Amino acid sequence: MTGPTGAPSLHPVASGVLIRGGRVVDATGPRVADVLVEGGRIAAVGGDLAAGMPSGVTVLDASGCVVAPGLVDLHTHLREPGDEEAETIHTGARAAARGGYTAVIAMPNTDPPLDDAAVVAAVLARGADAACEVVAGGCITRGREGRELAPLGELHDLGVRVFTDDGACLSDAGVMRRAMEYARSLPGAVIAQHAEDPALCGHGSMHEGAWSARLGVPGRPAEAEAVIVDRDLRLAALTGTPLHVLHVSTAQAVESIREAKAAGLAVTAEATPHHFTLTDAACAGFDPVFKVHPPLRTAADRDAVRAGLADGTLDAIATDHAPHRTEEKERPFEEAPPGMLGLETALALTLTELVEPGLLTLEQALGALSWRPAAIAGLSDRHGGPIAPGGVANLCVFDPAATWEVDPTKLASRARNTPFAGRKLTGRVRHTVLAGRPTVVDGRCADGG
Amino acid sequence: MNHLLSIDDLDRAALDELHALAESFLEVTGREIPKVPALRGKVVVSLFYEDSTRTRLSFETAAKRLSADVMTFAVGSSSVKKGESLRDTIQTIAAMGIDAVVVRHPSAGAAHQLARWVDASVVNAGDGRHEHPTQALLDTLTIRRHRGPAIDGLRVAIVGDVRNSRVARSDVKALALLGAEVTLVAPDTLLPPSLAGWPCTATHDLESVLGDVDVLMLLRIQRERAAEASFPSLREFTARWGLTVDRAARLAPGTLVMHPGPMNRGVEIAPEVADGPRSLIAEQVHNGVAIRMAVLWKLLSGGSGGGMVA
Numbered sequence: 001m002t003g004p005t006g007a008p009s010l011h012p013v014a015s016g017v018l019i020r021g022g023r024v025v026d027a028t029g030p031r032v033a034d035v036l037v038e039g040g041r042i043a044a045v046g047g048d049l050a051a052g053m054p055s056g057v058t059v060l061d062a063s064g065c066v067v068a069p070g071l072v073d074l075h076t077h078l079r080e081p082g083d084e085e086a087e088t089i090h091t092g093a094r095a096a097a098r099g100g101y102t103a104v105i106a107m108p109n110t111d112p113p114l115d116d117a118a119v120v121a122a123v124l125a126r127g128a129d130a131a132c133e134v135v136a137g138g139c140i141t142r143g144r145e146g147r148e149l150a151p152l153g154e155l156h157d158l159g160v161r162v163f164t165d166d167g168a169c170l171s172d173a174g175v176m177r178r179a180m181e182y183a184r185s186l187p188g189a190v191i192a193q194h195a196e197d198p199a200l201c202g203h204g205s206m207h208e209g210a211w212s213a214r215l216g217v218p219g220r221p222a223e224a225e226a227v228i229v230d231r232d233l234r235l236a237a238l239t240g241t242p243l244h245v246l247h248v249s250t251a252q253a254v255e256s257i258r259e260a261k262a263a264g265l266a267v268t269a270e271a272t273p274h275h276f277t278l279t280d281a282a283c284a285g286f287d288p289v290f291k292v293h294p295p296l297r298t299a300a301d302r303d304a305v306r307a308g309l310a311d312g313t314l315d316a317i318a319t320d321h322a323p324h325r326t327e328e329k330e331r332p333f334e335e336a337p338p339g340m341l342g343l344e345t346a347l348a349l350t351l352t353e354l355v356e357p358g359l360l361t362l363e364q365a366l367g368a369l370s371w372r373p374a375a376i377a378g379l380s381d382r383h384g385g386p387i388a389p390g391g392v393a394n395l396c397v398f399d400p401a402a403t404w405e406v407d408p409t410k411l412a413s414r415a416r417n418t419p420f421a422g423r424k425l426t427g428r429v430r431h432t433v434l435a436g437r438p439t440v441v442d443g444r445c446a447d448g449g
Numbered sequence: 450m451n452h453l454l455s456i457d458d459l460d461r462a463a464l465d466e467l468h469a470l471a472e473s474f475l476e477v478t479g480r481e482i483p484k485v486p487a488l489r490g491k492v493v494v495s496l497f498y499e500d501s502t503r504t505r506l507s508f509e510t511a512a513k514r515l516s517a518d519v520m521t522f523a524v525g526s527s528s529v530k531k532g533e534s535l536r537d538t539i540q541t542i543a544a545m546g547i548d549a550v551v552v553r554h555p556s557a558g559a560a561h562q563l564a565r566w567v568d569a570s571v572v573n574a575g576d577g578r579h580e581h582p583t584q585a586l587l588d589t590l591t592i593r594r595h596r597g598p599a600i601d602g603l604r605v606a607i608v609g610d611v612r613n614s615r616v617a618r619s620d621v622k623a624l625a626l627l628g629a630e631v632t633l634v635a636p637d638t639l640l641p642p643s644l645a646g647w648p649c650t651a652t653h654d655l656e657s658v659l660g661d662v663d664v665l666m667l668l669r670i671q672r673e674r675a676a677e678a679s680f681p682s683l684r685e686f687t688a689r690w691g692l693t694v695d696r697a698a699r700l701a702p703g704t705l706v707m708h709p710g711p712m713n714r715g716v717e718i719a720p721e722v723a724d725g726p727r728s729l730i731a732e733q734v735h736n737g738v739a740i741r742m743a744v745l746w747k748l749l750s751g752g753s754g755g756g757m758v759a
Contacts, residue, residue: 213642213647214647216580217557331534332559
């Protein structure tokens with residue numbers, strides 16, 4: 001079976017979906033319109049399309065809602081294969097759909113890692129009937145060990161465009177240069193770096209600063225990010241290969257990327273909702289749910305990340321959705337694994353923390369969540385809009401005014417490690433449509449739950 | 450339920466009350482039968498995830514002198530070896546019916562986590578590099594017994610491996626509560642990466658403080674926390690920041706010398722100084738039992754109100 005994109009797909013295509021009464025927002029601007037979906041593609045966008053609609057068309061009410069291109073996450077840990085107790089491709093994809101996503105880039109730090117064509121093919125096959133498109137990221141180096149190059153070409157043949165050793169920083173400058181040079185032969189490939197110098201981080205478990213000193217927790221200095229970003233920007237200039245900086249967390253790195261972009265370098269960058277929302281003060285109670293790499297930083301860093309998103313220095317909002325089993329997150333702070341959930345709260349945090357206070361317009365926010373990451377990952381042929389006849393119907397419908405409280409027990413993710421438990425947020429996903437098929441209807445996954 | 454997790458849990462009144470209680474328990478420990486029935490029927494568990502001699506024995510002695518039943522949990526021969534989590538371990542122990550758990554753990558915040566999981570009182574006996582509150586209580590008690598209860602303005606230098614020291618973090622807070630003026634003395638590699646909010650000053654130069662301090666507190670080089678990578682050699686450390694016989698001779702008359710132990714003799718402190726007339730090291734250990742009696746009694750007797758918050 002072949003989907004509307006020409007790519008293999010097992011998604012059954014709904015007979016027709018009418019999204020009615022919403023405000024369409026995409027890169028071309030806002031307008032009030034109905035959206036008619038047929039055969040997995042957008043058939044019509046316009047004024048009242050309900051008149052004369054044949055029976056059998058599923059009508060999704062979008063009154064009071066924004067109808068946007070489906071969100072695209074550049075940074076999702078699905079944990080399969082290897083830690084299916086924390087998350088599976090299918091539970092992670094359902095969490096993504098609930099969060100308004102129609103595509104996620106699956107990070108390759110699984111066990112075994114995505115450094116091998118057979119493993120990538122297996123993940124793609126498992127993801128074919130998931131609630132969002134599962135796009136495989138690939139390792140830069142074998143075993144993410146930072147020494148030998150992974151079979152970048154073979155992975156590229158399978159559709160991999162984002163290469164990263166994420167979770168580990170590719171700290172050897174020689175290997176990084178070689179990967180970037182080799183990637184020039186792979187159209188659309190981007191080398192994505194987890195920028196934290198391991199030598200400066202040591203066994204650090206939180207941001208190095210006043211809080212780490214008070215708590216007696218070994219720190220990870222801001223400079224550990226900055227020195228790798230600065231080095232990689234020079235290597236990007238040397239090689240001409242597109243560089244993507246994952247989860248930028250420091251004011252220093254934001255400034256370096258801003259300068260590099262001004263100089264015309266092919267660099268993109270992302271920020272996470274937790275880095276633009278929380279600070280290292282959250283670690284004061286030693287709850288490992290707040291432990292993440294790179295760590296939560298100071299208020300000044302958080303504000304710099306917000307400013308970077310506002311002026312476009314940071315292109316994308318990515319979740320770094322990192323599920324962990326509850327017992328793993330109940331280990332002592334210094335021993336617990338880093339990472340936090342993100343897929344089901346990212347849109348609402350963006351609206352609450354950035355759009356509501358006026359730092360970003362709604363169009364900017366959706367650009368960072370949808371069409372800009374789609375472009376970085378080479379998915380613009382089917383994700384990120386624009387919402388126009390002929391386009392693949394990957395859509396997200398959300399109520400920008402709905403308020404809700406984050407309840408870890410009600411997440412679609414298999415894991416519970418959200419740092420936002422109990423937080424009241426504005427903006428809630430109502431429907432998600434994947435290649436014409438509703439995956440979320442009225443806030444619930446189409447397969448129940 | 451009350452805990453003692455950090456000196457932050459205490460205000461000045463609570464600290465004074467614990468010291469007063471400890472004074473009365475010091476009297477008890479001087480008796481022919483140094484035991485009172487204050488905590489009869491109470492169960493105190495000592496849960497040590499790190500090796501310890503003095504702190505564990507001090508707590509267990511304190512509990513026994515108060516007639517509590519003491520369960521010693523030996524991590525090395527327990528189901529922890531079988532991969533049991535901290536939470537499962539403490540909840541299993543708690544299910545047996547306990548009143549207090551005294552915990553030492555190599556990770557900062559472990560005692561705080563336990564306190565979220567059990568109803569029993571949790572006493573932090575050292576969590577990673579974070580805090581060791583009963584050590585600070587006994588250090589300040591020892592100082593007060595020599596310099597009078599009012600020690601505001603007293604000049605105290607804390608020398609050596611501050612960065613890796615839970616004792617230093619607790620001592621700085623307790624001394625500040627009592628109004629003492631604290632100076633940390635170490636190279637930057639052994640100082641915390643930030644002293645923002647710390648009620649103390651810092652210097653690299655031990656020589657500059659020798660002549661005008663009232664108390665010199667030495668810290669153990671935390672060799673198990675890889676502190677030795679922070680300076681070129683033990684020899685160089687001792688030459689610059691060790692309390693040698695020569696330096697001890699240049700201390701002002703009456704300056705007290707303290708060390709939380711266990712000592713690296715000949716590294717942070719010369720054996721002659723450790724065993725010399727200025728040294729309060731043995732007295733610190735002696736006072737430790739009384740302090741821990743005071744803490745356990747305060748937490749478990751349901752005794753009169755006052756400042757044990759948290």
